Amino acid sequence: MPELPEVHNFKLYFDAAATGQTIADVRVHDDYIIRNLSGPAFTDALTGRRITGSLRRGKYLFADLDNGHALLLHFGMTGDLHLYQDAVDRHKYERFALHFADGNILGFDDPRKFARILYLHDRDAYIREIKLGPDALDITRETWLDSVRGRKTSVKGVLLNQSILAGVGNLYADEICYRTRIHPASRISALSDDQLLTLHAETVAVMTYGTENAPYYKNYPENWFWHVWREEGKPGPEGVGVVKITKVAGRTTYYVEGWQEEVG
């Protein structure tokens, strides 16, 4: 689920469910995903706190607390939020839940346990520490060009690098490459400035479209590239080219041979 648009959706859900709420209790069922505190310490740190707001940057969602600290929610591959009132509605893979003073319960579900939950004393210091790049919705052309120049990796390797820009994941990266007709395995250094700017513009456009219209990947329009064209050897969209599956930057990658030309 969670690339930038999905996490944007989580933020909307979180704000409606949690902002302004006071945490009356925290129930931890499995503290594996809480990376810097034990379950009991996590409960101690959060109990009594009020949630004052949230900040999304890339795929990272930070909940701000009334003591100036913050709670990081990173959803990994399978993280999800679930608001409910009755304990019987708890989801099977809930790992912990915030119990609010008004009786509502916000569960954090994560079957695969790749999520990362951290209690942070200083949210901004943490963002600097992990060198999280500018949000993919906001990155300027100048910043993009500056941070991409001199790199030797693939186009897809750049798009997935959260220090260069935050928020693009594996599926959107393929979509962006398809739309720009750039082969994902092309060396970024082999692209012209025009191509780099096209890549930037399409990245922002796809992320913007996603946040506004398709916050959940299964709801994408039928003509979105990777959503439909996921079979090796199939003709590409509108009969152009042939769908190929390969690995780029360590991730399964779909592209259309004859439509996206590899350079460099």
Next chain:
DNA sequence: TGTGATGTTGAATG
């Protein structure tokens, strides 16, 4: 039964 999965990290290498 085996394989792959929307992500990140830390170790290894250049």
Next chain:
DNA sequence: GCATTCAACATCAC
């Protein structure tokens, strides 16, 4: 120190 690559993480679903 920086850039890059890649296995590892834990578990489920097909």
